Amino acid sequence: MNCAEFQRDLPLIIDTGGTEEQEDHLRSCEVCRDLVNDLRYIAEQAKLLIPMLEPSPKVWKGIEEKLKDQGLVKPVQVRRTL
Amino acid sequence: MSILLQTEGLRVANRKAAEDIQSSQAATAAVTQLMSEPAGVAKRSLVTKKALATGIPEAEIIERAKEGDGACFEALYSLHKRRVYSLCLRMTGNTAEAEDLTQEAFLQLYRKIATFRGESAFSTWLHRLSVNVVLMHLRKKGLPEVSLEETLEPTEEDGPKKDIGACDQVLAGSIDRVNLERAMESLPPGYRIIFVLHDIEGYEHNEIAEMMGCSIGNSKSQLHKARMKLRDLLRVIRPMRAAGKK
Numbered sequence: 487m488n489c490a491e492f493q494r495d496l497p498l499i500i501d502t503g504g505t506e507e508q509e510d511h512l513r514s515c516e517v518c519r520d521l522v523n524d525l526r527y528i529a530e531q532a533k534l535l536i537p538m539l540e541p542s543p544k545v546w547k548g549i550e551e552k553l554k555d556q557g558l559v560k561p562v563q564v565r566r567t568l
Numbered sequence: 569m570s571i572l573l574q575t576e577g578l579r580v581a582n583r584k585a586a587e588d589i590q591s592s593q594a595a596t597a598a599v600t601q602l603m604s605e606p607a608g609v610a611k612r613s614l615v616t617k618k619a620l621a622t623g624i625p626e627a628e629i630i631e632r633a634k635e636g637d638g639a640c641f642e643a644l645y646s647l648h649k650r651r652v653y654s655l656c657l658r659m660t661g662n663t664a665e666a667e668d669l670t671q672e673a674f675l676q677l678y679r680k681i682a683t684f685r686g687e688s689a690f691s692t693w694l695h696r697l698s699v700n701v702v703l704m705h706l707r708k709k710g711l712p713e714v715s716l717e718e719t720l721e722p723t724e725e726d727g728p729k730k731d732i733g734a735c736d737q738v739l740a741g742s743i744d745r746v747n748l749e750r751a752m753e754s755l756p757p758g759y760r761i762i763f764v765l766h767d768i769e770g771y772e773h774n775e776i777a778e779m780m781g782c783s784i785g786n787s788k789s790q791l792h793k794a795r796m797k798l799r800d801l802l803r804v805i806r807p808m809r810a811a812g813k814k
């Protein structure tokens with residue numbers, strides 16, 4: 487098995503695991519090993535991207551206005567001061 | 569089974585479990601105060617703020633939101649805004665669009681909340697609703713359908729790079745969050761969406777295929793291309809940043 491053959495099947499290898507032959511190639515070929523490691527590393531890093539981006543306060547302001555306009559909330563007598 | 573596959577599976581499972589725990593803890597925290605405060609309407613805005621410090625089941629907030637309780641709407645927004653906004657921003661790569669879509673997602677939530685029956689976790693339900701809002705928007709905008717309908721057949725451009733071995737640097741240990749977010753912004757929209765849904769948000773290919781209206785094979789193929797493209801982008805970004813620091 488050469489690199490081109492290995493890399494052609496890479497999505498499947500990453501998805502469901504490699505065949506014996508593919509795992510052999512992986513062990514013996516630094517180029518493909520680097521590639522697989524990089525792709526795995528990218529996927530790992532992506533999973534660490536926590537969803538902590540904060541929306542601007544104007545997003546809630548807009549929602550609040552529309553909720554009022556559309557009568558989706560009961561009237562609140564005291565507005566929040568944040 | 570290869571080590572590769574095992575770690576992937578475990579990671580997805582761990583992440584989902586952690587998310588559930590996080591979400592239920594936050595939710596509990598959000599409402600205890602809400603329920604223990606005097607019921608007076610005048611207290612509501614204060615309640616919403618304080619609601620984020622202690623705990624009551626999220627189910628309680630949801631029930632009250634269903635009845636039109638504005639403070640509970642706001643509590644739900646506070647609990648989930650970051651997750652929804654992050655999703656919108658990463659999928660669109662555009663702040664103004666992400667803000668509009670976050671607004672739209674929550675408005676839809678409030679309109680549809682009466683139909684939430686608790687078969688799935690609330691966060692899962694809201695998240696799915698948000699993904700649909702973003703996808704709908706991107707379709708209207710003319711999301712490049714072509715890139716979603718590519719087959720698994722490798723094209724010349726996407727095939728194995730001849731110079732793949734020429735670059736002897738590996739990425740391991742070198743990507744930070746800023747790098748990755750920047751590289752993602754440069755991805756073609758079709759690639760970016762699948763990458764966000766699968767690798768960041770933890771959706772399975774069958775779920776993505778259903779949401780996107782494409783085949784599972786396409787979803788897998790797009791994801792692979794997205795990661796390959798990111799690898800290229802990250803290899804360019806990294807030396808640039810390193811050079812810039814000197």
Ligand SMILES: [Zn+2]
Nearest residue numbers: 489515517518
């Ligand atoms: Zn090789």
